[in-house]
Amino acid sequence: MAARKTTAKPNVSPEELTQYYRDMLLIRRFEEKAGQLYGMGLIGGFCHLYIGQEAVVVGLEAAAEEGDKRITSYRDHGHMLACGMDPNGVMAELTGREGGYSKGKGGSMHMFSREKHFYGGHGIVGAQVPLGAGLAFADKYKGNGRVTFTYFGDGAANQGQVYETFNMAALWELPVVFVIENNQYAMGTAMKRSTSTPDIYHRGNAFGIPGEMVDGMDVLAVKAAGEKAVKHCRAGKGPYILEIKTYRYRGHSMSDPAKYRTREEVSKMREERDPIDHVREMLVQGGHASEEDLKAIDKEIKAVVNASAEFARESPEPALDELWTDIYAEAAD
Amino acid sequence: MPTEILMPALSPTMEEGTLAKWLVKEGDTVTAGDVIAEIETDKATMEFEAVDEGVMGKILVTEGTQNVAVNTPIAVLVEEGEEVPDLARDQALAAQPAEPAAQPAAAAPEPAAPAKVEAARPEPDWPDGTKTKKQTVREALRDAMAEEMRRDGDVFLMGEEVAEYQGAYKISQGLLDEFGSKRVIDTPITEHGFTGIGVGAAFGGLRPIVEFMTFNFAMQAMDQIINSAAKTLYMSGGQMGCPIVFRGPSGAAARVGAQHSQDYAAWYAHIPGLKVAMPYSASDAKGLLKSAIRDPNPVIFLENEILYGRSFDVPMLEDFTVPLGKARIWREGSDVTIVSFGIGMTYALEAAEKLAEEGIEAEVIDLRCLRPIDTATVIASVQKTNRCVTVEEGWPVASIGNYISATLMQQAFDWLDAPVINVTGKDVPMPYAANLERHALVTTPEVIEAAKQVCYR
Structure with missing residues (x-):
């Protein structure tokens, strides 16, 4: 991976940088809290934490405009918080409560917000890729100039439907940014054991889709790459691929002991490449924030996360009637 | 010796077609492989090649003729210098080509294509007097x-x-x-x-x-x-x-x-x-x-x-719609209810006509939708007939018929005078051989037999 950059790029103001810090920290603290609640039995089933990958969604959200869409897999809490969904609603969905985004009927892997243009939250590896291209298809059909960020992992990159989608997205010049969040492990299988070539973004070449590799531990590098990709899509030039190299600190899900990698590998990444520490340094070294300022932000975030946990505990379980609702939509007319 | 050229079947389901264009005329010499006509099937316009050589003795079906049944003679090929035979029979056939029911003798009876049965229609979805x-x-x-x-x-x-x-x-x-x-x-x-x-x-x-x-x-x-x-x-x-x-x-x-x-x-x-x-x-x-x-x-x-x-x-209505989830009663009857949908209706309706000849009046219900499924109409019918046969092309295990049977057992048990029979496709992958395929599919005689069985006849 490229050496860490230590200075803010000129197009980022101290205020923006502070905002990225705040957004990434919210995801980190939220996920830590979710891990705690899981341990307490308040969250059930599968729970895939985003810790370590925060710069990816925060950097790309910084490149998005109002009305742009996003869709991802089951490791989705970070995406929801980054696009402005309410932490209370997300946490209450994790606990399966009425106040959750899906009224408790979706869970960790299945949350949505039409208001924030977040289209899920999909549990089948790779299935969100054609869905994301379909959202882009709808935008192109309507001619509204919107772009869809379609996130998937290095594991999903081996699904056949991804390449079926690349073909059609290129053929029909769909405004979609394919974001490959390469955290280097498809569940427990290291990329070199699952993937025939080291650079996944090269696979777009076969379809005439431009792509690039991005340092996913550097929020500014992600933002810059995202802006380039979005500009390409909005200009009507079709899809763009960003392979964003990142790292998840936790296991694949809460039940994964992560025996397939060494403790040293994880701690080296945390110590040397942590995306939040990186921004923190930039803020302090650039004289944009004092230690006190940052502490205040930490405290503020902690309060938001604690409140979401409180809300998620207090929110009642869905009424039993909810079992039978939302199976079919009623005709509007 | 004159050779008849027959209307070809150019798709798996083609029963008739349009003779769109002749590319040869009477007196022309043709060799095997020459494209002699264009034939429009239900799917496409196909070129039709000669398989024998000779002289076009007589064209029996003029171009532009629609609904020419497969295997109808459309032309006669003669050898060089040979007389064109008397073709009165063939000309008669050519003069009335639009009768798909009048299949040539060469064609085996095809269970997938029975005579059309559209006589009874007690519950149309449009008002009386609609064109x-x-x-x-x-x-x-x-x-x-x-x-x-x-x-x-x-x-x-x-x-x-x-x-x-x-x-x-x-x-x-x-x-x-x-x-x-x-x-x-x-x-x-x-x-x-x-x-x-x-x-x-x-x-x-x-x-x-x-x-x-x-x-x-x-x-x-x-x-x-x-x-x-x-x-x-x-x-x-x-x-x-x-x-x-x-x-x-x-x-x-x-x-x-x-x-x-x-x-x-x-x-x-x-x-x-x-x-x-x-x-x-x-x-x-x-x-x-x-x-x-x-x-x-x-x-x-x-x-x-x-x-x-x-x-x-x-x-002919400006905006004709049929609601999803509502069955249609095609034929009223008091002796047995036959429930089907899709192509199964072909067998159900044909069986009902034949049963009527034997004095069994079947009520035939087309489910039209399988989800939501209109079991209420089926139950109401069975409360009248007390007997039920289901007909579907699909396999027997976990079939639509199974669901109808279970529903009737739970909700109309006291009205049933006989166990419900599910007539289905056979529990095998579909074979290719014509005779085996015919047996794998539902047949009208099977529906008739099942109806008689539930009527104890």
Whole structure:
């Protein structure tokens, strides 16, 4: 991976940088809290934490405009918080409560917000890729100039439907940014054991889709790459691929002991490449924030996360009637 | 010796066709392999080659003649210098070519193509006095799509060969011309991918019609249909509706083997979140498809290749729709209820006519939709007849008939005078051999036999 950059790029103001810090920290603290609640039995089933990958969604959200869409897999809490969904609603969905985004009927892997243009939250590896291209298809059909960020992992990159989608997205010049969040492990299988070539973004070449590799531990590098990709899509030039190299600190899900990698590998990444520490340094070294300022932000975030946990505990379980609702939509007319 | 040239079968389900054009005239010398005519099938215009050599002695069917039955002599080939024989018999045939029921003796009785039975129609879906016109199921489906596309700019059609080829089965004929390539979209052969794109477009606010060339190929896309289209509304707590229609032929065509001959009614009917329609008649095909396109939910629309070319009365109404989830009583009767849907109705109605000759009056119900399924109409009928036979082309295990039987046992037990019999396709992959295929499918005699059995006759 490229050496860490230590200075803010000129197009980022101290205020923006502070905002990225705040957004990434919210995801980190939220996920830590979710891990705690899981341990307490308040969250059930599968729970895939985003810790370590925060710069990816925060950097790309910084490149998005109002009305742009996003869709991802089951490791989705970070995406929801980054696009402005309410932490209370997300946490209450994790606990399966009425106040959750899906009224408790979706869970960790299945949350949505039409208001924030977040289209899920999909549990089948790779299935969100054609869905994301379909959202882009709808935008192109309507001619509204919107772009869809379609996130998937290095594991999903081996699904056949991804390449079926690349073909059609290129053929029909769909405004979609394919974001490959390469955290280097498809569940427990290291990329070199699952993937025939080291650079996944090269696979777009076969379809005439431009792509690039991005340092996913550097929020500014992600933002810059995202802006380039979005500009390409909005200009009507079709899809763009960003392979964003990142790292998840936790296991694949809460039940994964992560025996397939060494403790040293994880701690080296945390110590040397942590995306939040990186921004923190930039803020302090650039004289944009004092230690006190940052502490205040930490405290503020902690309060938001604690409140979401409180809300998620207090929110009642869905009424039993909810079992039978939302199976079919009623005709509007 | 003169050789008769017969009207060829140029597709697995072709029973008749149009002799579009002769490319030779009487007196011309032809050699084997020469293209001598253009013949329009239900799917395409095909070139027809001579298999023998000789001189065109007599053209028996003039160009432009429609509904020429397969195996009808269309010309006579003679040897050089040979007299053209007396062709009175053949000319008589050529003069009335539009009688598909009058199959030439050479053709074996075909269970997939029984005589049309359209006599009884006690519950039409249109008011008395409405004018009707004869229309094929194929035309009715196209009209339904065209009308809905005119009505709503968000409706579009995507699938393999739907645009420039005009539809593999000609269902989308003319739509590209009227609506253009933005709304009638040829996809690559990539069911998993384009189904996902269709579902995503529906989440994004459009109303896609996704055509599967046949539903056999939709198995590649099963995950997107069930996990993405059917379940997302529920998983999103009601936020993420998916108004989409998946349509195409399902079930056996003719002689296309196991991978291309499968009835998917029971498969899709199993899934909460989907609606499933399976029309028999042209009016239902039209009215149900229009309702399906307007429905805010994913609808599986199962058509049948053999029914595409059948004609029925279709009401000439500006906006004719049939609600999803309501059965139609085709024939009233008091002795036994026969419940079917899709092509199964062909056997059910034919059996009912034959049973009537033996004094058994069958009530024939077309379910039309399998989810929601109108069990109320079936129960009401069985409360009158006290006996029930179900008819479907699909396999017997976990079939629609099983569900009807269980429902009757639970809700009409006291009215039943005999166990319900499920007449189904045989529990085997579809064989290719003509005789084996005939036995694998439902037959009218089996329906008659089952009806007699529940009547203890």
